[in-house]
Amino acid sequence: MREALVRPGLISLAAGFTDNPSLPVAETREIMDAMLRGKGGQPPLQYGTTAGDETLRTLTARHLAQQDGQPAKAKAYQPGRMMITHGSQQLLYILTEILCDPGDLVLVEDPSYFVYLGIMQSHGIRGRGIRLEPDGIDLAHLEAMLEELKKSGDLPRLKALYLVSYHSNPTGITTVAAKKAAALRLLRRYEPAAGHRLYLIEDAAYRELRFAGDDTPSALTFDRGGNRVIYTSTYSKPYATGVRIGYGLLPGPLLTAALRVKGNHDFGTTNLLQQLITRALTSGAYDAHVQTLRARYAKKAAAMVRACREHLPASVNWTNPTGGLYVWAKMPVRMKTDLKSKLFAAALKQKMIYVPGNLCYCQDRVRRRPNREMRLSFGSGSIADIREGIARLGRALKQIN
Ligand SMILES: Cc1ncc(COP(=O)(O)O)c(C=O)c1O
Structure with a gap:
């Protein structure tokens, strides 16, 4: 730059x-204009909640369930599991803070999103790279890595596998659904040796920017108990990068910890901009x-x-x-x-x-x-x-x- x-x-x-x-300049101007007219103009200019606007969380969760072909009432897609963040970047940072101690390990794709690698580095987290194939991570390599960590006694320091699973930054690769399911099974198999949950962080920042082929179900589809998958995404890429409204669906105990940290950061993402996205979603402007x-x-x-x-x-x-x-x-x-x-x-x-x-x-x-x-x-x-x-x-x- x-x-x-x-x-x-x-x-x-x-x-x-x-x-x-x-x-979307004209659309945004129109929404803002309508939003700030009369008494309805006051709430968007007031503080909101730490988790984020309830309507926005409900609409976002419903949209995700629909994309995944799952009923809106499925456990993984409950709006109560969702938090809105200042870009998904803030959520990636918070996740690292709540999941990892210095010296811990996170598995990443080889190559991966370099700003996330920066977060890892700044927290003193060791990375191990999993080879990529044209349809996502090499599962044999993931398994060999988990086995190696078990043998070396490092497995208890492993906290998560981070995948940029849709039209990835930087490779453009999309991970097929079967590989997400298999990766989850592998993580689960190694949990007893790790002594704790091994999370799959699915970063879906580019999911909406698909221009060929069909959508791929997210890892949430395979996480029936809602215990292992952390799904992060954003309205930055598909609406406006200057708005920076991100979101995530998290397993319960992690959500509580993440909200505590977010409370200390900013106790809530800019309410005005959340309302803007909510209105863009309901008016059809977003679609x-x-x-x-x-x-x-x-x-x-x-x-x-x-x-x-x-x-x-x-x-x-x-x-x-x-x-x-x-x-x-x-x-x-x-x-x-x-x-x-x-x-x-x-x-x-x-x-x-x-x-x-x-x-x-x-x-x-x-x-x-x-x-x-x-x-x-x-x-x-x-x-x-x-x-x-x-x-x-x-x-x-x-x-x-
Ligand atoms: C893979 C990936 N994840 C997350 C982000 C963060 O985007 P935002 O904070 O605007 O949601 C980006 C931005 O470039 C990205 O490429």
């Missing part, structure tokens, strides 16, 4: 920002906006993939996303992509930047962080910028070869 400010003309395919021109976004991101993703085909050499591989905001590209063996690499310097000279892939891998003591991948975002740039950004990357690759 800093580079984009100090270098005019730079095309950033790095930032995870969303599409600017389609932000209409999500449909617009899906069509828009489908076009931008296609433009990026086409540009990759046109401008990148055959030795580079990239993903073809079905949702989310990212293409994940892999350079040929021995070509590095990190901030100090020749490629990053050449790309900067061509006035384009990407997120170096190594930043998305946790520090795992048994392997080096892979260093030949990059995250390319089609979220914020125009189609012309996306095309030109990839063309510049192609020129940078030629230059160092």
